Amino acid sequence: MDNLNSKTRWDRERTEAKQQRVALMLEAAQKVFNRKGLDKATMQDVATEAHMGVATVFRHFPKKDKLIVAVAIKIIESQTETFEEILRRPGTCYERLEQMLDVFIGFIGEEHSENTKLIEAFESYAAQSREPLEDLPAYHAAVGRIQTSLSQILKDGINDGSLRADVPLEETIATVTNAFGQFAKKLSLQSSIPMLESNIEPVKQLEILKAMILDYLKAT
Known part of the structure; x- marks a missing residue:
């Protein structure tokens, strides 16, 4: 039972962490798109704004x-x-x-x-x-x-x-x-x-x- 509860808690924490990362990416992307425009903005711009690696951004948004x-x-x-x-x-x-x-x-x-x-x-x-x-x-x-x-x-x-x-x-x-x-x-x-x-x-x-x-x- 303890192992099951630990796994459930770990899954929930992992899901919450993923949601937080996505929220940060969307917030950063919104700022970048407003500043540079949709065409000129790059995924690297978004990653820099979000203070994370560009590979992480691509993992969530290919x-x-x-x-x-x-x-x-x-x-x-x-x-x-x-x-x-x-x-x-x-x-x-x-x-x-x-x-x-x-x-x-x-x-x-x-x-x-x-x-x-x-x-x-x-x-x-x-x-x-x-x-x-x-x-x-x-x-x-x-x-x-x-x-x-x-x-x-x-x-x-x-x-x-x-x-x-x-x-x-x-x-x-x-x-x-x-x-x-x-x-x-x-x-x-x-x-x-x-x-x-x-x-x-x-x-x-x-x-x-x-x-x-x-x-x-x-x-x-």
Whole structure:
């Protein structure tokens, strides 16, 4: 029994140590990708940032593309937790939908701007890749969790009478997430390029878009 307990404890400690190493690699890679860009960053750059050997990085991520996708998933999953927390809050679904849209607006703020720009760069990188990125379905699954939260809000809103019941659900979900998500990322990217900056504040533009969507979905 003691030997069994010792093996179980050793396996758990080994798993935890592996998870910690991977977390360090992802954190280091995120910093490097933000600093150097996805194309110019190397696995050696990530290893140096993480204070570990490059062979260790390759052991967990045999190709740079796998590391790039893993970082993108890490960012999306951190955002997903916020949406799922809003889903559990009290209040009408209309109020919680408004809070979800506020989260999208917050993505262009200084606190999230680097992550927003990195996701924009990642999606461009994935689109221009000669071959589909191997782990891309896992990224789409992570994004899908955000759409699931929005879907649940709309369904519950129809039931509690705070949202219109005559809108096509799937089309509405896709439109809201694409309109807000893509627009927020574009505005965040443009804000870092002086020649592309608009005279109208990005937040103001998103507030107008939010009002239009809420007005469209609110039950009369």
